[in-house]
Amino acid sequence: AQSVTQLDSQVPVFEEAPVELRCNYSSSVSVYLFWYVQYPNQGLQLLLKYLSGSTLVKGINGFEAEFNKSQTSFHLRKPSVHISDTAEYFCAVSGPRSSASKIIFGSGTRLSIRP
Amino acid sequence: NAGVTQTPKFRVLKTGQSMTLLCAQDMNHEYMYWYRQDPGMGLRLIHYSVGEGTTAKGEVPDGYNVSRLKKQNFLLGLESAAPSQTSVYFCASSYLSGVTGELFFGEGSRLTVL
Structure with a gap:
């Protein structure tokens, strides 16, 4: 069975500082990995995804994530955050043999930006 | 550019009451899903549909029913609401x-069951 763990429930950072949101997954087969962002009082939207190929994936709003198979991680990074990045971020995992119902979401990391 | 629209956005129910949440999408998508979001638990799949007229159970289906009579609509029903169903519901x-x-x-859709 697949699972995903987001190690930090909250991450406070100062504006213009770098940030890393951590995500680790567990799977015995190949995986697809996703990061979604949820702005206050909105639904989730896709930030980026890894299906195959280059392990460094670039997404919207300057975010990127790196797939590390040996560490079973898919950490999300941004070199300089802005107040508008305040949101909750969800890591998700699935796989090529998974059905439509098998996207597993992490518990979320709330990113708060201090001016 | 409506995308996915849910109604109502807020609802308060008493234990035992019934209600239906409506999800409508205008993107001609085949697949539709209902999730619930609870603090510290991420999103959990309730039911999903892979096409008009089909539905299937997700991770936490008990106490909910769904219907997909039209491709663009996916309805989530609570026949007898319980306080444990207080949650935020997302359609996708x-x-x-x-x-x-x-x-x-x-x-x-934020649902509170008293």
Whole structure:
């Protein structure tokens, strides 16, 4: 069975500082990995995804994530955050043999930006 | 550019009452999903549909029913609401299977059961 763990429930950072949101997954087969962002009082939207190929994936709003198979991680990074990045971020995992119902979401990391 | 629209956005029920949440998408997507979001638990799949007239159970289906009579609509019903069903409910849709295709979410429906 697949699972995903987001190690930090909250991450406070100062504006213009770098940030890393951590995500680790567990799977015995190949995986697809996703990061979604949820702005206050909105639904989730896709930030980026890894299906195959280059392990460094670039997404919207300057975010990127790196797939590390040996560490079973898919950490999300941004070199300089802005107040508008305040949101909750969800890591998700699935796989090529998974059905439509098998996207597993992490518990979320709330990113708060201090001016 | 409506995307995925959920109604109502807020609802308060008493234990034992029934209600229906409506999800409508205008992107001609085949796949539709209902999730619930609870603090510290991420999103959990309640039911999903891979096409008009089809539905299937997700991770936490008990106490809920769904119907997909039209491709663009996916209804979530609570026959006898319980306080444990207090949550934020999200509908999502995707063109391909959500496994590789992007999920498009509505803005959520906040339900409180007293």
